[in-house]
Amino acid sequence: MMELKFASEIKKCPVCGEKLKYYKTVKRIVKSVNFSSFIASEKIMQCNNGHERMIFRSETLSSIIAPYCKYTNDVLRESAYLRYIEGKSCSEIATMLAIGISERQVANLSNMALEIFAKIHEENSDKIRNAMKLIYAPDRWHR
Numbered sequence: 001m002m003e004l005k006f007a008s009e010i011k012k013c014p015v016c017g018e019k020l021k022y023y024k025t026v027k028r029i030v031k032s033v034n035f036s037s038f039i040a041s042e043k044i045m046q047c048n049n050g051h052e053r054m055i056f057r058s059e060t061l062s063s064i065i066a067p068y069c070k071y072t073n074d075v076l077r078e079s080a081y082l083r084y085i086e087g088k089s090c091s092e093i094a095t096m097l098a099i100g101i102s103e104r105q106v107a108n109l110s111n112m113a114l115e116i117f118a119k120i121h122e123e124n125s126d127k128i129r130n131a132m133k134l135i136y137a138p139d140r141w142h143r
């Protein structure tokens with residue numbers, strides 16, 4: 001299986017400016033829809049130079065997969081899309097994805113996707129509300 005290496009993109013501590021020190025390397029098997037399975041090797045860095053210990057992980061890796069998760073975000077998205085938009089069953093989806101994912105894992109992942117969508121909406125409700133006000137501001141139509 002191919003191994004891809006990831007490391008913290010930040011090299012210097014944003015708090016004290018010191019060069020980050022090696023903490024540990026974590027390897028895990030990652031399954032994805034768009035890429036075949038691969039081993040993600042992540043070099044995690046740290047700093048505790050006169051302040052509380054801080055850990056620095058790879059932003060690139062966390063943008064494609066949640067920490068400690070085995071499936072990339074595209075599996076989550078694809079599962080949710082097929083289940084809620086296309087109306088497929090979890091067992092059909094497991095077969096369609098063909099990455100060795102079980103029906104139960106599809107159910108868990110798509111449930112998780114729903115929670116995440118709700119949270120994103122909640123966190124951005126002010127932004128959405130302000131954008132809507134801007135678009136639908138009454139005085140906009142009277143100019």
Ligand SMILES: [Zn+2]
Binds near residue numbers: 013015047048049051
């Ligand atoms: Zn530091």
